[in-house]
Amino acid sequence: MLAQESAPTAAGEKPSPALNRAQKIGLVLGPSLCLLIGLxxxxxxxxxxxxxxxxxxxxxxxxxxxxxxxxxxxxxxxxxxxxxxxLGSVGDVVTAYADPTLFLFLGGFIIAVAIERWNLHRRLALTVISALGTSPPRLVLGFMLATGAISVFISNSATAMMMLPIGLAVAKQIEDLRRKNGEAPDDNFPTLILLAIAYAASIGGIGSLIGSPSVAIMAGVASSALGIEIRFFDYLLVGIPLFFLFTFIAWRILLRVLPPGFREVKGSRELVRSQLAALGPMTPDERKVLGVFCTTALLWIVYPFLLKGVVPGICDAMVAVFGALLLFLLPSSRGDRLLDESALQELPWGVLLLFGAGFCIAQVFQTxxxxxxxxxxxxxxxxxxxxxxxxxxxxxxxxxxxxxxxxxxxxxxxxxxxxxxxxxxxxxxxxxxxxxxxxxxxxxxxxxxxxxxxxxxxxxxxxxxxxxxxxxxxxxxxxxxxxxxxxxxxxxxxx
Structure with missing residues (x-):
C-alpha cells in the first residue's frame, strides 16, 4: 500500500491498480500459447x-x-x-478498423451524447414511468421499459448510470411515504427496482444494431467475412420483438423471486409526476435533438425503398454520420451548437477499437x-x-x-x-x-x-x-x- 502511495504519478492521476492473479497469468499465458501453437x-x-x-x-x-x-x-x-x-501489410490490416459498421456505431454514439447532454433521456424515463402507474408491478415495468428504450440507442452502462439515481430516489421516497403511513419497510422493493434497471439496460441493448457491441460485431463479421449486409431496419424486426418479450419475462421472474410486500402507496404517483414537472416544458434545443434522432431513425427505415436510386451508395453508416453531423451544425439557444468538440471526449473510443480488432480477426481468418x-x-x-x-x-x-x-x-x-x-x-x-x-x-x-x-x-x-x-x-x-x-x-x- 505504501509503495503504491509513493509511486510518482502525473498531477490529478490515480496510480494504476496492481495486477490481479488472473491478469498476471494472462500476461504470460497469451504470448506463451502463441509461441507454442506457432512452433x-x-x-x-x-x-x-x-x-x-x-x-x-x-x-x-x-x-x-x-x-x-x-x-x-x-x-x-x-x-x-x-x-x-x-499475414498482410499494416495497410491491409488497418482497413478492418475502418469497417462501415464502426461508423454506424460512431454516429450512434454521437447522437446518444446529444440525447444525454440535453436531458432527453431523463424526460423519456419519467414520462414512461408516470404513464404506467405506481403500483409495485407497474412501477417496476415502467422502469424496465424506460431503461430498455433508452438502452436501445445509448450504451447499457450509461443508461444504467442515468437510471440509478432516479430508481434510488423513487425507492427512497416510496419508503418514506410508507413510513409516514405507518407501514413496515419492504426490503425487496429497492432491490427489485435496481435489478429491473440493470437487467433492462442489458435487454434494451439487443433492440438495435447500435445498442450492443456484441450485436454490432455480429453484423460487421457477417459483412466482412460472408458478404451479408444486415441492415439497421432488418435487425429491428428481430431486436424489438425480443426486447419486449425479454422485458416481460424478466419482469415476471423478478416479481416472483422478489415479491413486493405492498400493493400501492398513497402519493407515489404525485412523486413521479412532480419530478417530471420539475423538468419544465421541452426546450427548443431538446426538440432539435429529438428531431435529429427521429430523422435519423426514419432514414434508417425508409432509405432502401426511397433513396437507393437518388443517393448511390447510401447505407446505415452514412445515415448515422449524417445525423451526427447535423448535431454539430444546428445552433443551440445558448449561441453555440447542439454539440461541440468536447462531445468527442465522451465517446467510447475503446469500444470502436475492439470492434476493429474483431473485424480484423474475421478478415485474417478468411484470407x-x-x-x-x-x-x-x-x-x-x-x-x-x-x-x-x-x-x-x-x-x-x-x-x-x-x-x-x-x-x-x-x-x-x-x-x-x-x-x-x-x-x-x-x-x-x-x-x-x-x-x-x-x-x-x-x-x-x-x-x-x-x-x-x-x-x-x-x-x-x-x-x-x-x-x-x-x-x-x-x-x-x-x-x-x-x-x-x-x-x-x-x-x-x-x-
Missing part, C-alpha cells in the same frame, strides 16, 4: 499462415478474457502481430484459410439438427459471458460461428445472431456486465439475489433465442 501445431488442412493467424489470435483472446492489459489496448495487438507474422479449416473441422456437425446446434451455442455463450467480457466473447466467437454455419450448410445469420444476443444477456453475476456492477455497488443487491433471478432469466432467454434464431430470423431476413 508445434501442425493440423491437417491448415497451412503455415493459418497456424500463424490462429496463434496470434489466441494471444489476443487470452489478453481479452483475462484483461491482462486494458481491452482497448489489446485490441491494437492485431496491428502488430498480423503484419509481423507476414489465411482458418475459417475454411474451422468449417472442415466442424463438418461432423453437419448432420446434427440445426435447432440443437443453435441451442448448444446459445447455452455455451450465455453462461460463458457471465465471467468474460461480452464484447470480447462476441469478437472471438463470431468468426467461428460463421465457419460452423458454413460447415453445416445453413444460413449463418441466424446462428451468429443467436450467439451475439446470448453474449449480450449476462444477468447472473455482478462482474458479468457493467449494469450489474453498477447496481451491485449500491449495497442493496446481494450476489444470491442476482444469481437467483438471473439464472431463471438466462434459462428462459436461451429457449427463446434458440426458437427465434431457428424459425423467426430465417423467415424475416431470408438469409
Amino acid at each position: 508445434f501445431l501442425r493440423p491437417a488442412g491448415l497451412g503455415p499462415d493459418g497456424v500463424a493467424a490462429l496463434a496470434a489470435t489466441v494471444w489476443v483472446a487470452v489478453w481479452w478474457v483475462t484483461e491482462a492489459i486494458p481491452i482497448p489496448i489489446t485490441s491494437l495487438l492485431p496491428l502488430i502481430l498480423y503484419p509481423a507474422l507476414g 489465411t484459410g482458418v475459417a475454411a479449416w474451422f468449417s472442415s473441422f466442424l463438418a461432423g456437425l453437419a448432420g446434427a439438427p440445426h435447432i440443437l446446434v443453435v441451442l448448444a451455442v446459445t447455452t455455451l455463450l450465455a453462461f460463458l459471458t457471465q465471467i468474460t467480457s461480452n464484447t470480447a466473447t462476441s469478437a472471438i466467437f463470431m468468426p467461428i460461428l460463421a465457419s460452423l454455419a458454413t460447415a453445416m450448410g445453413v444460413a449463418p445469420a441466424g446462428l451468429m445472431a443467436a450467439g451475439a444476443i446470448a453474449c449480450s444477456l449476462a444477468f447472473m453475476l455482478p462482474v458479468a456486465t457493467p449494469p450489474n456492477a453498477i447496481v451491485f455497488s449500491t449495497g442493496l443487491v446481494t450476489v444470491q439475489q442476482m444469481v437467483r433471478a438471473g439464472f431463471l432469466i438466462n434459462l428462459a432467454a436461451i429457449v427463446i433465442i434458440t426458437l427465434v434464431a431457428t424459425f423467426w430470423i430465417p423467415l424475416v431476413w431470408g438469409y
Whole structure:
C-alpha cells in the first residue's frame, strides 16, 4: 500500500491498480500459447499462415478474457502481430478498423451524447414511468421499459448510470411515504427496482444494431467475412420483438423471486409526476435533438425503398454520420451548437477499437484459410439438427459471458460461428445472431456486465439475489433465442 502511495504519478492521476492473479497469468499465458501453437501445431488442412493467424489470435483472446492489459489496448495487438507474422501489410490490416459498421456505431454514439447532454433521456424515463402507474408491478415495468428504450440507442452502462439515481430516489421516497403511513419497510422493493434497471439496460441493448457491441460485431463479421449486409431496419424486426418479450419475462421472474410486500402507496404517483414537472416544458434545443434522432431513425427505415436510386451508395453508416453531423451544425439557444468538440471526449473510443480488432480477426481468418479449416473441422456437425446446434451455442455463450467480457466473447466467437454455419450448410445469420444476443444477456453475476456492477455497488443487491433471478432469466432467454434464431430470423431476413 505504501509503495503504491509513493509511486510518482502525473498531477490529478490515480496510480494504476496492481495486477490481479488472473491478469498476471494472462500476461504470460497469451504470448506463451502463441509461441507454442506457432512452433508445434501442425493440423491437417491448415497451412503455415493459418497456424500463424490462429496463434496470434489466441494471444489476443487470452489478453481479452483475462484483461491482462486494458481491452482497448489489446485490441491494437492485431496491428502488430498480423503484419509481423507476414499475414498482410499494416495497410491491409488497418482497413478492418475502418469497417462501415464502426461508423454506424460512431454516429450512434454521437447522437446518444446529444440525447444525454440535453436531458432527453431523463424526460423519456419519467414520462414512461408516470404513464404506467405506481403500483409495485407497474412501477417496476415502467422502469424496465424506460431503461430498455433508452438502452436501445445509448450504451447499457450509461443508461444504467442515468437510471440509478432516479430508481434510488423513487425507492427512497416510496419508503418514506410508507413510513409516514405507518407501514413496515419492504426490503425487496429497492432491490427489485435496481435489478429491473440493470437487467433492462442489458435487454434494451439487443433492440438495435447500435445498442450492443456484441450485436454490432455480429453484423460487421457477417459483412466482412460472408458478404451479408444486415441492415439497421432488418435487425429491428428481430431486436424489438425480443426486447419486449425479454422485458416481460424478466419482469415476471423478478416479481416472483422478489415479491413486493405492498400493493400501492398513497402519493407515489404525485412523486413521479412532480419530478417530471420539475423538468419544465421541452426546450427548443431538446426538440432539435429529438428531431435529429427521429430523422435519423426514419432514414434508417425508409432509405432502401426511397433513396437507393437518388443517393448511390447510401447505407446505415452514412445515415448515422449524417445525423451526427447535423448535431454539430444546428445552433443551440445558448449561441453555440447542439454539440461541440468536447462531445468527442465522451465517446467510447475503446469500444470502436475492439470492434476493429474483431473485424480484423474475421478478415485474417478468411484470407489465411482458418475459417475454411474451422468449417472442415466442424463438418461432423453437419448432420446434427440445426435447432440443437443453435441451442448448444446459445447455452455455451450465455453462461460463458457471465465471467468474460461480452464484447470480447462476441469478437472471438463470431468468426467461428460463421465457419460452423458454413460447415453445416445453413444460413449463418441466424446462428451468429443467436450467439451475439446470448453474449449480450449476462444477468447472473455482478462482474458479468457493467449494469450489474453498477447496481451491485449500491449495497442493496446481494450476489444470491442476482444469481437467483438471473439464472431463471438466462434459462428462459436461451429457449427463446434458440426458437427465434431457428424459425423467426430465417423467415424475416431470408438469409
